[in-house]
Structure formats: C-alpha cells, structure tokens
Amino acid sequence: MSAPPLLDVRKLTVEFATRRGTVQAVKAIDLSVGKGETVAVVGESGSGKSVTSYAMVRILDRAGRIADGSISFSGVDLVAASEAQMRDLRGREISMIFQNPRAALNPIRKVGRQIEDVLVQHVQATRATAREKAIEALEKVRIARPEERYDAYPFELSGGMCQRVVIALALACQPQLLIADEPTTGLDVTTQKAVMDLIVELTRERGMSTILITHDLGLAAAYSDRVVVMEKGRVVETAGALDIFRDPQHPYTRKLMKATPRLGMSLQDLLPDGREVRERPSPEGEAGAAGSPARSPLGPPLLVVENLVKEYPRPPKGSLLARLTGKAEPEAQPFRAVDGIGFEVRRGETLGLVGESGCGKSTTSMMLNRLLDPTAGRILFDGQDIGAIPAKGFAASPFRQRIQMVFQDPTDSLNPRFTAERAIADPILRMGKIRGRAALRARCEELARSVGLPTELIDRFPHQLSGGQKARVGIARAIALDPDLVILDEPTAALDVSVQAVVLNLLDELKQRLGMSYIFVSHDLNVVRLLCDRVVVMRSGRIVEQGTAEEVLGDPKAAYTRELLSAIPHPPA
Amino acid sequence: MNEMSKIEPAPLRFEAPPATSLLAHARHIVAENPVTGFAFALFALIVLAALLGPSLVPYDPLASNTSAALQGPSASHWFGTDQLGRDIFSRVVAATRLDFSIAVTSVALVFVLGGLAGVTAGFFGGWVDTLVGRIADTIMAFPLFVLAMGIVAALGNSVTNIVIATAIINFPLYARVARAEANIRREAGFVQAARLSGNSEWRLLLTQIVPNIMPIMAVQMSLTMGYAILNAAGLSFIGLGVRPPTPEWGIMVAEGASFIVSGEWWVALFPGLALMTAVFCFNLLGDGVRDLVDPQRRN
Numbered sequence: 001m002s003a004p005p006l007l008d009v010r011k012l013t014v015e016f017a018t019r020r021g022t023v024q025a026v027k028a029i030d031l032s033v034g035k036g037e038t039v040a041v042v043g044e045s046g047s048g049k050s051v052t053s054y055a056m057v058r059i060l061d062r063a064g065r066i067a068d069g070s071i072s073f074s075g076v077d078l079v080a081a082s083e084a085q086m087r088d089l090r091g092r093e094i095s096m097i098f099q100n101p102r103a104a105l106n107p108i109r110k111v112g113r114q115i116e117d118v119l120v121q122h123v124q125a126t127r128a129t130a131r132e133k134a135i136e137a138l139e140k141v142r143i144a145r146p147e148e149r150y151d152a153y154p155f156e157l158s159g160g161m162c163q164r165v166v167i168a169l170a171l172a173c174q175p176q177l178l179i180a181d182e183p184t185t186g187l188d189v190t191t192q193k194a195v196m197d198l199i200v201e202l203t204r205e206r207g208m209s210t211i212l213i214t215h216d217l218g219l220a221a222a223y224s225d226r227v228v229v230m231e232k233g234r235v236v237e238t239a240g241a242l243d244i245f246r247d248p249q250h251p252y253t254r255k256l257m258k259a260t261p262r263l264g265m266s267l268q269d270l271l272p273d274g275r276e277v278r279e280r281p282s283p284e285g286e287a288g289a290a291g292s293p294a295r296s297p298l299g300p301p302l303l304v305v306e307n308l309v310k311e312y313p314r315p316p317k318g319s320l321l322a323r324l325t326g327k328a329e330p331e332a333q334p335f336r337a338v339d340g341i342g343f344e345v346r347r348g349e350t351l352g353l354v355g356e357s358g359c360g361k362s363t364t365s366m367m368l369n370r371l372l373d374p375t376a377g378r379i380l381f382d383g384q385d386i387g388a389i390p391a392k393g394f395a396a397s398p399f400r401q402r403i404q405m406v407f408q409d410p411t412d413s414l415n416p417r418f419t420a421e422r423a424i425a426d427p428i429l430r431m432g433k434i435r436g437r438a439a440l441r442a443r444c445e446e447l448a449r450s451v452g453l454p455t456e457l458i459d460r461f462p463h464q465l466s467g468g469q470k471a472r473v474g475i476a477r478a479i480a481l482d483p484d485l486v487i488l489d490e491p492t493a494a495l496d497v498s499v500q501a502v503v504l505n506l507l508d509e510l511k512q513r514l515g516m517s518y519i520f521v522s523h524d525l526n527v528v529r530l531l532c533d534r535v536v537v538m539r540s541g542r543i544v545e546q547g548t549a550e551e552v553l554g555d556p557k558a559a560y561t562r563e564l565l566s567a568i569p570h571p572p573a
Numbered sequence: 574m575n576e577m578s579k580i581e582p583a584p585l586r587f588e589a590p591p592a593t594s595l596l597a598h599a600r601h602i603v604a605e606n607p608v609t610g611f612a613f614a615l616f617a618l619i620v621l622a623a624l625l626g627p628s629l630v631p632y633d634p635l636a637s638n639t640s641a642a643l644q645g646p647s648a649s650h651w652f653g654t655d656q657l658g659r660d661i662f663s664r665v666v667a668a669t670r671l672d673f674s675i676a677v678t679s680v681a682l683v684f685v686l687g688g689l690a691g692v693t694a695g696f697f698g699g700w701v702d703t704l705v706g707r708i709a710d711t712i713m714a715f716p717l718f719v720l721a722m723g724i725v726a727a728l729g730n731s732v733t734n735i736v737i738a739t740a741i742i743n744f745p746l747y748a749r750v751a752r753a754e755a756n757i758r759r760e761a762g763f764v765q766a767a768r769l770s771g772n773s774e775w776r777l778l779l780t781q782i783v784p785n786i787m788p789i790m791a792v793q794m795s796l797t798m799g800y801a802i803l804n805a806a807g808l809s810f811i812g813l814g815v816r817p818p819t820p821e822w823g824i825m826v827a828e829g830a831s832f833i834v835s836g837e838w839w840v841a842l843f844p845g846l847a848l849m850t851a852v853f854c855f856n857l858l859g860d861g862v863r864d865l866v867d868p869q870r871r872n
Contacts (some may be wrong), residue, residue: 008761019601178797179723369769371765371768371769392774395768395771395772395773396771396773397775400769400771401771403769404769405765405766405769407762407765407766408762411760412761412762412763413762413763413765413766414762414763414766415767415780415781415784415785416763416785417784417785418763426766426767426770427769427770427771429777430770430771430772431770431771474766477766479772
C-alpha cells in the first residue's frame with residue numbers, strides 16, 4: 001500500500017475515570033485502514049475494540065477521554081477537531097452501524113422518514129426529492145417493495161430488515177469509512193450472511209473502507225482483508241485475513257482460534273493445552289474428561305414429546321377506532337408458535353434443538369420445563385404426562401426437581417440481591433432434603449467446586465462476578481438437585497469464545513458424571529455439532545429434520561438445514 | 574450480548590470487583606455527592622430534634638409569659654416570642670417530634686399497604702390488578718388535599734386520622750410505582766429460575782420481586798416523607814387535626830400569620846422555615862438513599 005492510509009491511528013490511548021482510579025481501556029494502539037480496505041478488529045469483551053471505534057468518532061461517554069495518540073482521517077486530525085467539525089464528519093464521512101438495529105432506529109418514526117432526515121441533514125436531498133431518494137436507498141439495501149416499506153415502523157420489520165435500514169442510513173451520504181460494530185450479533189445466521197454480503201458489496205461498489213468490529217473470528221476471516229486482534233486494550237497481532245488463520249503468531253490469537261468451534265473438532269480441542277475444566281478432580285473419577293468424548297450407551301426414552309402445540313391468539317384486526325370500541329373482529333386462526341412437534345430424549349443423551357429466531361424452540365423449551373402450558377399434545381416424562389400438570393402448580397410437583405434449566409443470560413437469571421451461595425441454595429431450600437446451615441453451606445461449596453467456581457466467590461453478589469462465573473452459578477443451581485433432564489437455553493450465547501469453550505466442556509463433563517440428559521437449545525450449529533448426540537431442526541414451529549448429529553449436520557436431507565449450514569462463516573481451515 | 578455492548582474499562586469486567594462494606598460504600602456516596610452528605614446531616618439533625626428536642630430546649634414550649642409577649646429575636650429568645658410570650662425556638666424544636674412522627678407513621682403505613690397492593694397487582698395481574706388500579710384512579714380523581722380534609726373531617730379531628738388521611742392520599746403513588754416495577758420483573762430470568770427451583774408464586778413475590786424493588790420504593794418513601802410533613806402541617810394550618818396549644822409547625826404558622834401585617838414577622842417565619850427545611854431535606858435525601866441501597870452501585 002503506497003498511498004497514505006485513509007485512517008491512521010497512532011499510539012492511541014483511551015482512559016476511563018472510575019471509582020478505583022483511572023483505567024486504560026485502550027493502550028497505545030496503532031491501526032490503519034487503507035482506501036477500499038476492510039479491516040476486522042477482533043477481540044473478546046473488554047478487549048477495547050468498541051472503545052477504539054468510539055474514540056475514532058469521538059463518541060466516548062463522559063468518563064472516557066483520549067489520553068494520548070493521534071487519529072488522522074484523510075489528513076484531518078480527529079483528536080484536535082472541534083465538536084462542530086466532528087458533527088459534520090460523522091455521517092457524512094464516517095458512519096457507524098451498531099449491534100442492535102432496533103435500538104438505533106427511532107421507534108415512532110417511519111423508516112422512510114428517518115432516511116429522509118439524514119439526507120436532508122447532510123444536504124444530500126431537499127424535502128422535495130427526499131422521498132424519492134429514500135426509496136432509492138431502501139432499494140439499494142435490497143428491501144423488497146421499498147415503496148411500501150417506506151411507511152413501515154421499525155417494530156413492523158424483522159431484525160435483519162431493521163439492520164438493512166440502518167445500513168441504508170449509514171450509507172445514505174456516501175461516507176468514505178464505515179465502522180460496523182458487531183453488525184450481525186443477535187441476528188440469525190442466514191440473516192447474518194445476507195447482511196454481511198450486502199455490506200461488503202455496497203462498500204466495494206463505492207470504494208469505501210470498512211472497519212468490522214466483531215468477536216467472531218469466522219466472520220472476520222470471511223469478510224475482511226486484514227485482521228487486527230486485540231486483547232486487554234492492546235493490539236497483539238495484525239495480519240492478512242488468510243495469514244492470521246493459517247499461521248497465527250501471538251499466543252492469544254492461537255488461543256482464540258482454538259476456542260472457536262469448527263468442523264472436525266472435539267470439545268476438548270477447544271481448550272488451551274494443559275487447562276483443566278475444574279479446579280480439582282472429583283472423587284468420581286475422570287470418566288469423561290480424558291480423550292474423545294465416550295458417548296454413553298443410550299438408555300430408554302426419558303422424555304417423549306407427542307404432537308405438541310402452542311397457540312397464541314392473534315391481535316384483533318381492524319382500525320384503531322374499531323379496536324377501541326371493541327368492535328374489531330378477533331382473528332379466526334390463532335397463531336401457532338409450536339405446530340405439532342414430536343421427538344424423544346433418551347437417558348444420558350444430549351438433544352440439540354436448533355433453529356432461527358421465531359422458530360418455536362424457546363416456546364418448546366418453556367413448555368418442556370413446565371413454565372408454559374401447551375395448547376395440545378403430550379409431554380411424557382418417565383412415562384407420565386407432565387404436560388397435564390398445569391404450569392401454575394408445577395412448582396409443587398415431585399417432577400419439578402427432575403427437570404431444570406440453564407438460562408441464556410447469566411446476568412438476567414440471577415437475582416441481583418442474592419449471593420451466589422443463596423442462588424445455588426434456592427432449589428435445595430425449596431425441594432431438597434438438606435437441612436441446617438452448615439450442611440447447606442457444605443453442599444453449596446461442593447456444587448461450586450464441581451462447576452469450577454472458586455468457593456471463596458460464593459458469598460459475592462452477581463454484579464461482583466464475571467460473565468463466566470455467573471454462568472457457573474447458573475449451572476450449579478440447575479444441577480443442585482441432581483435433575484434427570486436439564487434444558488440448556490443457549491447457555492453460552494452471552495459468553496466469549498474462550499469462556500464458552502470452558503463452559504461447554506464443563507457441561508459435557510457434568511453430564512457424564514451425573515448421568516443427566518440435556519436438551520441443548522441453540523442457533524449455533526458449530527456448538528451443537530460438538531455437544532449433541534442427536535439434533536432436531538425447527539422452522540416456523542415445525543420440525544424440518546431430526547436425526548443423529550452426524551446425519552443431520554454432515555449429510556442434511558432438508559434444504560433448510562443445508563441453508564443454515566452454508567450460512568455459517570468459516571475460518572479458512 | 575449486552576456484555577459486549579457496554580463501554581466499560583476492561584479490567585473491571587475480567588476480574589470481578591471485590592466486595593465493599595456498607596460503611597465504605599456510604600462514605601463513597603457522600604464523598605461523590607456533597608449534597609447527599611448535606612441532606613444526610615440535615616436528616617440526622619431532624620431525627621435528633623425529634624428524639625431529644627423537648628428535653629433540650631431552654632423553655633417549656635407551653636409556658637406562657639404575657640409580660641414577654643411578641644418580643645423579636647434576641648439572645649434570650651433566639652426566635653422571639655409569640656402572642657402569649659411562649660418561646661418560639663422551644664416550640665419549633667419541640668414540634669419536630671409530632672410532625673416527624675405523623676410523617677413517618679403515615680409513610681410506613683402507605684409503604685406497606687400501597688406497596689403490597691402494587692406488587693400483588695403487578696405480579697399477578699388479572700382482577701387484582703384491575704381492583705388496585707381502580708382504587709388508585711378513584712383516589713387520584715380528587716384534589717388530594719381536599720380529599721385529606723374530607724377524610725379528617727369525616728373520621729374526626731385527631732392525629733390518628735391525619736396519619737390515615739395522609740396515607741390514603743399517597744396510596745396511588747406507591748401502588749403505581751410498585752405495580753410498574755413488579756410488572757417489568759415478572760418475567761425476568763431470575764424469577765423464572767426461582768420458579769424452576771420450586772418456589773410458589775407468593776414466595777417468588779416476596780423473595781424475588783419485593784427485595785429488588787426496594788431501592789425504588791426507598792426513594793419514593795423519602796420523597797413522600799416531605800410531602801407528608803407538608804400535608805400534616807397544612808391540615809393543622811386550616812384547623813384540622815392537631816389543636817392549639819400543642820406546638821406544631823402548621824398551627825404556629827397559622828397563628829403567626831395574623832401578626833405579619835403588624836410587623837411581628839418572626840412568629841410565622843421560623844416555624845415556616847423549619848417546615849421548609851424538613852421538606853427540602855427529604856427531597857434531597859431521595860437520590861442519596863437510592864445510591865445507598867442499590868447493590869449495583871456497590872463497586
């Protein structure tokens with residue numbers, strides 16, 4: 001690259017003033033982006049990758065400041081630029097796409113109008129031509145029937161559509177640099193592929209440069225020219241996208257690569273060498289911890305689901321007046337979130353429940369763990385139809401302690417006012433047989449040890465624990481009463497890959513040791529492949545395909561499964 | 574996901590922050606916001622006056638001395654004397670106990686009743702929600718001070734009835750805040766998790782929901798406390814509730830009002846200032862209380 005780079009960051013240091021003094025979130029990093037180049041910034045949470053991008057457009061929050069270094073953008077010094085200059089640059093020269101597209105859009109303004117606002121603001125259109133230009137912009141981001149969508153509100157559009165609108169907004173003024181901060185996190189894989197393809201195509205077309213900020217190495221590899229790996233505020237490695245995957249230099253990059261689930265790996269492969277899942281080996285021995293996972297022989301069915309249906313009434317149709325006066329006609333056909341599905345889970349088996357958002361997998365898991373009543377169908381657990389026991393009274397049922405769950409968001413699923421010990425003890429206090437303060441404490445410590453949570457941490461409140469530690473508390477609580485079936489609802493979706501690697505191994509090891517069955521609800525096929533014996537693929541409330549993991553993911557019969565598999569961005573092998 | 578979207582300095586997220594003691598935490602809150610420290614100091618002063626005031630004051634608040642009537646502020650009578658020659662400083666300080674206890678009792682009453690009605694409505698929904706909502710709507714339909722006057726007039730002129738009236742007019746505030754806070758937490762992950770742990774619905778309400786809405790309720794209490802004092806004094810001002818010669822800020826302002834035109838301003842001014850200071854203090858206290866009781870702020 002002989003031409004001077006479009007964006008040149010030198011020795012950038014960003015500090016945050018906190019209660020415990022000043023903390024450097026970004027430490028003297030160098031970064032450059034050439035014209036037309038796509039640079040991916042990869043790192044785990046806390047690596048400073050987002051802070052770097054916020055510093056570039058100077059939208060750090062009040063506690064943060066650029067302590068040192070320079071940022072030059074096509075000759076303009078962004079550190080010294082006035083706020084007025086920055087306002088003019090943002091949107092016109094540099095624009096950003098954020099993680100949650102719905103939050104980036106004004107919920108009570110039509111999407112077309114929002115695009116118009118940006119165009120008029122930056123004098124790209126007059127009020128007279130704005131509508132036409134806005135529709136044109138919607139067309140460019142492949143929104144079907146743009147004239148109709150112009151009048152849509154954000155809540156009427158899917159997540160993928162909203163992200164397209166945000167892209168249209170970001171590109172409306174033909175900026176030279178696009179900063180995409182986790183643009184597809186939270187979107188389905190097929191939507192992710194469509195959105196990323198769109199970003200790459202549009203930016204190439206216009207000769208734009210892109211900074212792609214992501215935690216997903218696969219995504220970075222598939223869509224960028226160069227990859228910058230960040231760890232704890234420092235750039236540890238910068239290399240071409242292909243080189244970094246073929247020959248990672250820095251140990252952190254290697255660790256990150258290793259922890260990313262890929263084809264042809266086993267669960268243990270995810271862990272860095274010499275790292276044990278647990279703090280201490282358990283007396284029960286290392287049955288499943290060594291070598292490749294020895295799948296236990298599959299027992300009789302523990303759970304049989306027959307023709308399970310969940311219906312929700314649709315909102316009544318009609319005008320606002322009709323709805324207010326109660327004269328609107330209720331929709332005759334209720335909405336079927338789960339539409340007659342059937343499968344079974346055998347003892348000691350892990351069943352993967354896979355599908356994109358809205359496919360009914362979460363509704364299904366809520367019915368199976370008896371927090372939600374099915375409309376029709378049977379849930380046979382150990383031969384008993386537990387679907388017939390109403391969800392309201394299930395807490396008092398003897399089956400309650402045999403079916404437990406690990407939730408998706410470890411933060412949201414812990415009571416902020418309970419210590420880790422109190423959270424783990426909760427099911428024991430309600431349904432367990434252990435009485436007495438000392439015995440309870442001992443049991444909680446034992447559980448903490450078995451999930452690899454240091455026992456000195458169990459007196460802490462959730463906000464004093466890290467994401468991975470909170471996830472362990474959630475797992476300890478779920479296994480506190482030795483359940484037969486644990487439903488894992490995307491248990492690692494909120495975690496970093498390296499933490500995910502450890503948690504997945506922990507879950508697998510616990511299953512072997514305690515003889516539990518799992519239902520693993522996930523959208524991440526790479527993870528499902530590693531952990532599951534059999535897989536059920538769902539779409540629109542129905543089962544598209546089910547079979548063993550090797551069959552379904554290795555040789556898919558349904559077109560939809562193939563589509564899902566091909567949408568996963570793969571790091572080059 | 575939300576783990577990543579937050580901008581926060583890196584090391585804090587990797588290593589979990591150490592626990593802080595309540596005292597150290599309080600010290601930090603006060604150091605961070607001096608106004609909070611000021612409010613807490615004022616509050617301590619009010620509590621002290623309420624507890625010890627009557628035994629500390631230089632004169633008997635009820636003893637009249639007609640020879641020294643309507644004297645302006647001086648070294649022997651800091652706030653002057655009233656038409657019966659009673660020492661206004663002693664009366665203002667002694668009145669703290671009555672005004673403060675009316676406010677505390679009524680706020681405690683409405684906190685329990687309104688709070689419980691609200692969380693029950695928000696958590697269970699259905700007919701409980703409708704019932705609580707309608708009761709709150711009915712109360713809100715009246716001008717609140719007029720409603721309080723009506724209640725005291727109907728129930729009888731006593732301190733107990735002032736407490737009840739003040740509690741009733743504050744009911745909608747508490748019920749609505751508690752309802753809204755319980756409602757948004759009803760489907761939270763930790764509530765679902767507790768459901769899986771075999772907790773009954775009532776236990777969920779009491780162990781999961783109620784402790785988590787305490788910070789908000791504490792702020793609410795602090796804010797309505799000032800309002801409750803004002804309300805009690807207002808009722809006494811118009812001649813309801815507390816009767817003369819009992820020292821009470823509202824009565825004292827009412828009695829002093831007639832002397833302002835003739836130039837004896839101190840009779841009404843000092844009890845009025847005491848009232849204002851108390852209300853001001855409780856309003857300032859709200860934010861400090863929230864910072865103190867919220868566990869999220871403890872790192």
